[in-house]
Amino acid sequence: MEINNIMVAGSGVLGSQIVFQSAVHGFGVHVYDINEAAIEAAKERLNVLKERYKADLGLTDEVLDEAYNRIVFFTSIEEAVDNVQLVIEAVPELLDIKHDFYAELSEKASDDVIFASNSSTFIPSQIKSFVKNPGRYLHLHFANEIWKFNIAEIMKHEGTEEKVFDRTIEFAKEIGMIPIPIYKEQPGYVLNSLLVPFLNSAEYLVVNGIADPHTIDKTWMISTGAPSGPFAILDIIGINTPYNLAKTKAAAGDEQGKKVAKYLKENFIDKNKLGVQSGEGFYTYPNPAYKEEDFLK
Known part of the structure; x- marks a missing residue:
């Protein structure tokens, strides 16, 4: 073929x-x-x-x-x-x-x-x-x-x-x-079946006042050796995507989705902080803090 x-x-x-x-x-x-x-x-x-x-x-x-x-x-x-x-x-x-x-x-x-x-x-x-x-x-x-x-x-x-x-x-x-x-239909394929729960957990920690985004990324990076954390990943994906997902959950009555949608809208969407594509999200680009030598100290 x-x-x-x-x-x-x-x-x-x-x-x-x-x-x-x-x-x-x-x-x-x-x-x-x-x-x-x-x-x-x-x-x-x-x-x-x-x-x-x-x-x-x-x-x-x-x-x-x-x-x-x-x-x-x-x-x-x-x-x-x-x-x-x-x-x-x-x-x-x-x-x-x-x-x-x-x-x-x-x-x-x-x-x-x-x-x-x-x-x-x-x-x-x-x-x-x-x-x-x-x-x-x-x-x-x-x-x-x-x-x-x-x-x-x-x-x-x-x-x-x-x-x-x-x-x-x-x-x-x-x-x-x-x-x-x-080989079988799976919402989220392989990647998002793993990634989405991970990102949701990170959002939960922030919107419930448990830790700030940079601390969460730092925790993940030090503990696993990963080159970036969940909020750096969200910046790469673009903030519009998690916002739209959260809005969908909120419309279905999910209280956690309502919190995330409100947080992202007020702190990012309304301020045109859309991630890497706009030059600012949870980090500023092209030189985000998580890539600096002392970020993990």
Whole structure:
């Protein structure tokens, strides 16, 4: 099953990373987003990624420019899906938006295209009915800063064709990722099944006045040898994500979720302290305190 060109739908923080990672590894990439403003924002993100790849991976300007030249931008699904063998969907985590996207995509795509969602919220069986060929649908989930934290979690549903599952695992390898095969549906995959309870516990300690974020990070780093703690991780993820998760819990009546949502909104969201992306969150960037030599003293 040959894959030469892919389509990435949605060019936000993670979508743009998937685009550039694939282009750097030699694939032609069709970027789809809803309008020209979104496309212009994507181009800005990709130019920032060039500098990150140069600094973190030591890639040359020539290699990075060649990668960028493999990327083509579209605001039409029909044009974007032409001559691609794999679609990676990274549109907003709302079922209505995903439903509408897949309905149109299914009309325009050829029958042999693999559909893969990067969804971190939903499992494949919640979306598979949106596509015309559920056997060619599965999830391909990436962690943030994928050029450094290079795992790709591949999760199938009961009806996913084995050859589609296997080929997606191979594609992950081809773009420099370590594939994590997931054989049964699991909300949170492997990574978030481990990470989310850890981050929730850290938030609990703060909002209940037990310890401050830097002390909690310091405790974790000294005790485990980890290079960062939970609040440094939240900055990398971006504060909007834990805030939205907390709001969802709060809306369902979870008292702890209400506390976390209030804390994050008042101290971070309202002040545009969104983590690494805005230059400030629990730490200030580009030189956060947890990387200083005396932080653990």
